[in-house]
Structure formats: structure tokens, C-alpha cells
Amino acid sequence: MDQDTELKNGAAAFARTLMGPAGRISFDIAVGQHLGWFSTALARGLSWLQIIELLRRAGVTRDDGRPLARGHLSAVYSRQRRKVHQHLTGKAVERPPAIGARPPKPPWQPPSSPARPRPASSTQKVQRDPEQASGTRPTEQTSTPTNSAIRSFMNRAAKQRNGNNER
Numbered sequence: 001m002d003q004d005t006e007l008k009n010g011a012a013a014f015a016r017t018l019m020g021p022a023g024r025i026s027f028d029i030a031v032g033q034h035l036g037w038f039s040t041a042l043a044r045g046l047s048w049l050q051i052i053e054l055l056r057r058a059g060v061t062r063d064d065g066r067p068l069a070r071g072h073l074s075a076v077y078s079r080q081r082r083k084v085h086q087h088l089t090g091k092a093v094e095r096p097p098a099i100g101a102r103p104p105k106p107p108w109q110p111p112s113s114p115a116r117p118r119p120a121s122s123t124q125k126v127q128r129d130p131e132q133a134s135g136t137r138p139t140e141q142t143s144t145p146t147n148s149a150i151r152s153f154m155n156r157a158a159k160q161r162n163g164n165n166e167r
Contacts, residue, residue: 003044010037011058018060031073032080039081048074 014037018030031038041051048070056067 007037007041007044007046007054008058010034010040011054011060013037014055015058015060024063028076028080031076032083035077035080035084038077 014030014034017033018024018027038051041054046054052068052070052073061067062069
């Protein structure tokens, strides 16, 4: 059988399944019943948009007549595939953690400490030391020769920058 006719027949079968005897059935259930066809179409290199076009030609559209959404179809397919895999293995398929999510705490780590007090809000005024608020700091007298040499150099450099080259 030709590959194109096989894909077209599969799309027509999906359309018939979707329109059951009592009306339209759940889209998720219909995709679950035709997972093999979707897998075959994807394996043959069809994109989701090409699959949607095949389904549209077979009469599968949204309730309002527009073509299916690529994101919706791929999400339903992934969800149904995960269900089948979970049913076959008896294990839930582990989802990757969300971006920015904290990893679970290993059992050997102690439980987290109680909540820390919240910091002051950014709208509250914080009381500061008046000397620090004015921009001046009390000078510390240090006895180490390294610090005094550095301070001496910095003072000379400041005088040069300010144009006070007098010695």
C-alpha cells in the first residue's frame, strides 16, 4: 500500500472515530485510539502542521470549523503516549522539573530551619547612623605599615587629582 494512501486512510479513520454514533467523542480518547497512526506519521517525517492539514482534509476541525491547533494536538499526543507508557510499565513517567523549580531535598539533609523574619520593606525608612548618612566616616588609625603606606599613596593621588600639587 502506498504511504500517502495509508496516511490518508488513517486520517479518515481518525475522523470516523472522532464522530461516534452519538456525536463527537472526546478528542483525547480519539487520539489515544489512533496513537499508532500519529507515531507513524511523525516517524515518516510529517510535521504537526502537515498532520493537521491531513486531518483537516479528512474533515477533522475544531468545533468552530477552524483547523486544529498545533500545540493542542502535540500536547494531547504526548499525554496519551505517556498514559500508554505508564500503563505498560506500571510506573509513572517522571516529568522533568519546571524551569526555576527547586529540586527535592535529599533525605540525608536535615529539615529546613524555621522561617526567617522578613526583611524591612523597601518603602520603610531605615534609621541610620548620622555620621554614616552624611557621607563621612570616622578615620581609623591603624598601626600596620602596609595600610599607612597605602593611605599615604591615596592621599597624594587625591591631591594631584584636585590640583593641589604643593609639597
